[in-house]
Amino acid sequence: MTSLWLASSALAHPSDDSRERRDAIEVSPHGEAWELSWSDTEERLQGSLRPVPPREGQPLHVSLDVGSFEGAPFTGPLILTLRQAGATHGQSVTVKRGARHWEATFVPESTGPHVLDVGFRTTRTKALHAPLEVSDSPVSRMVGWGLLGVGLLALLGYTVRGMLRTERAEPPAPPSPGTDAGQAPPPQIHAAPEPPAPNNDP
Incomplete structure (x- = not known):
């Protein structure tokens, strides 16, 4: 009986980890974009983020498509929020469906881990989260x-x-010994040779 009660409690009150796994959008690289995918028993979400990688101060384009497995197609708005990981607020926009998709553009203001939140309401309010990393510009x-x-x-x-x-500040060469600095040496005076004595011999 105890085991049955624990099992029924786990089903009635799922853990936070299992809830996060159900609300996590899978992000996978694909060429020049990141593909986004998520689904439960009622809806499925597909989309893309570009460019790869997202860069600080540069536009980040988000394109999403939400479809229903049963009943009327989903046409309601999406609430998209780009925030830093761990922050409770960020850049948020409410997007109406275009011709085929829901599209929005964000400009990341910082680098590091970020989260793209996707919220909408069908049979219940759903809040999905896609992790991403913003690089330097x-x-x-x-x-x-x-x-x-x-x-x-x-x-x-x-x-x-x-x-x-x-090189310009090097001092000039020292003067030679026996001369004053800044004066030219005295000229050399050589005595003229004496003439030979006259020869008086007969």
Whole structure:
């Protein structure tokens, strides 16, 4: 009897882990997009996220399609929210169905783990969650490399300038011994040779 009571309690009150698994949207890479998929006994959701990977400060396009297994097709709006993992609020929009899909565009404001929430109501309110990772913007990387290059060029310029100043500041060669600094040495005076004595021999 105890075992039957525990089993019936587990079915009546599913654990948080099983509830999260039922509400988790599967995200899988496919070419230049991430495919989204989810289903229960009543509806199924399919869609895509692009570009891959999502980048900070760049538009992230979401395209979704929700269908019903039985009864009338689902045409109601979707509430889409992009938020940081662990946060309770984020960018949220209510999207009506277009010609075929529900579409929205977000601009991630930070890097790191994020969650795309998808909410809608049929026989009950459903809140689904798709985990995703937002990467650095390539523009910020280019700016960082540019600043590094400018710093290296400035360091090289200061080094060359210091070397030129050192060469110009070298003192002149010391004067030779016996001369005063800044004066030319005195001219050398050589005595003229004496003429030979006259020969008076007969």
